[in-house]
Amino acid sequence: MKRFVPLLVFIGLVGLFGFGIWWNSWHDARYVPSPLIDKPAPDFALPKLDAPDQTVTKASLLGKPYLLNVFASWCVACAEEHPVLMTDGRALGIPLVGYDYKDVPDDARRWLREHGSPYDLVIADQPGRTAIDFGVYGAPESFLIDAKGVIRYKHIGPLTPEVIARELQPAIDAVKREAP
Amino acid sequence: MSLFRWQHPSGRSAPCARMPFVESPRNSRRAQGALLRISLVAMLVIAGHAFAASGAIEPLPFKDHAQEVRFQNLTKQLRCMVCQNENLADSNADLARDLRLEVFQLMQQGKSDAEIKRYLVDRYSDFVLYDPPLKPGTWLLWFGPLAILLAGGVVVTVAIRRRNRGNGAIDDDKPADGRQAGNAPADMGDDW
Numbered sequence: 001m002k003r004f005v006p007l008l009v010f011i012g013l014v015g016l017f018g019f020g021i022w023w024n025s026w027h028d029a030r031y032v033p034s035p036l037i038d039k040p041a042p043d044f045a046l047p048k049l050d051a052p053d054q055t056v057t058k059a060s061l062l063g064k065p066y067l068l069n070v071f072a073s074w075c076v077a078c079a080e081e082h083p084v085l086m087t088d089g090r091a092l093g094i095p096l097v098g099y100d101y102k103d104v105p106d107d108a109r110r111w112l113r114e115h116g117s118p119y120d121l122v123i124a125d126q127p128g129r130t131a132i133d134f135g136v137y138g139a140p141e142s143f144l145i146d147a148k149g150v151i152r153y154k155h156i157g158p159l160t161p162e163v164i165a166r167e168l169q170p171a172i173d174a175v176k177r178e179a180p
Numbered sequence: 181m182s183l184f185r186w187q188h189p190s191g192r193s194a195p196c197a198r199m200p201f202v203e204s205p206r207n208s209r210r211a212q213g214a215l216l217r218i219s220l221v222a223m224l225v226i227a228g229h230a231f232a233a234s235g236a237i238e239p240l241p242f243k244d245h246a247q248e249v250r251f252q253n254l255t256k257q258l259r260c261m262v263c264q265n266e267n268l269a270d271s272n273a274d275l276a277r278d279l280r281l282e283v284f285q286l287m288q289q290g291k292s293d294a295e296i297k298r299y300l301v302d303r304y305s306d307f308v309l310y311d312p313p314l315k316p317g318t319w320l321l322w323f324g325p326l327a328i329l330l331a332g333g334v335v336v337t338v339a340i341r342r343r344n345r346g347n348g349a350i351d352d353d354k355p356a357d358g359r360q361a362g363n364a365p366a367d368m369g370d371d372w
Contacts, residue, residue: 032261032304032305032307033305034305035301035302035303035304035305036303102274127278128274128275128278129278132278132279132282132303133303134303135303135304135305137261137262137275137304138261138262138275
């Protein structure tokens with residue numbers, strides 16, 4: 001029995017290192033889970049991109065779930081995500097609210113004109129102050145906010161059809177079930 | 181306009197290697213007028229040299245030196261979410277600049293270091309802290325190395341005891357299969 005101890009130790013180490021390789025192959029060390037999941041979305045009051053004199057608040061959006069999608073015209077990954085929002089995003093069955101993050105309003109308006117807007121409403125956060133309350137650290141990011149204004153799901157990075165099918169749509173279905 | 185410290189006026193144009201899928205705003209924007217940009221660059225280059233020469237860097241309007249030291253100390257303990265290997269004090273990322281200003285403003289409001297950290301943790305999770313807090317989820321992180329060290333110590337102690345016990349006479353832990361009888365001191369090594 002004793003002679004197998006080194007072999008067992010070796011197998012144990014192989015298992016440990018193998019786990020490390022496997023874990024790092026799919027787990028993204030840069031992904032930071034948001035502490036805001038299942039907490040009320042922060043209060044905000046931001047101007048509409050198309051009508052800067054009109055302010056949109058958290059309270060004005062209460063009552064039905066919506067997807068808050070952080071984007072910007074300077075963001076290349078947002079352009080990758082854009083076609084997905086135009087098709088799969090429009091088919092989610094909830095309003096899409098665009099959150100224009102640290103962007104020049106004219107650039108954002110031009111970007112949406114050129115690519116087409118998937119959004120029902122676009123709010124602009126040029127200084128990026130409110131984005132800090134949302135824990136935004138890049139773009140794109142997407143928040144699912146329910147009828148009571150609680151953040152139910154967050155995705156960091158571009159939404160893909162796979163992510164929507166695997167994570168976002170089930171989350172939306174759950175939100176819709178409780179508040180039809 | 182409050183200027184933040186400009187670390188490497190010549191060397192660092194890009195804030196950092198960005199996240200592969202998430203982006204942060206660019207430093208320079210098309211909307212800035214050329215004249216403004218040129219004057220800014222000139223200012224920063226001059227300021228950079230001046231600061232590099234004097235060693236005193238931080239053009240935020242601090243109340244006193246103690247507050248400046250406190251600010252530096254605090255931002256060194258906070259992680260930049262965009263350049264995740266940099267702290268807030270050193271990072272040149274746009275978000276880091278915003279968060280430095282946020283920290284500065286919270287300080288002006290009389291918030292304590294703990295309150296400012298809580299403010300950021302509430303938004304960006306414990307990940308913003310370079311020093312992970314002690315809580316059930318981090319016990320393995322904090323005490324794991326100690327546990328491994330203790331386990332190693334136990335293994336070594338047991339091995340040494342066995343060896344010493346075997347020195348005098350027959351080792352009764354071992355099966356008396358003839359080959360090992362009376363040969364105990366060597367049995368820790370012979371089948372390795």
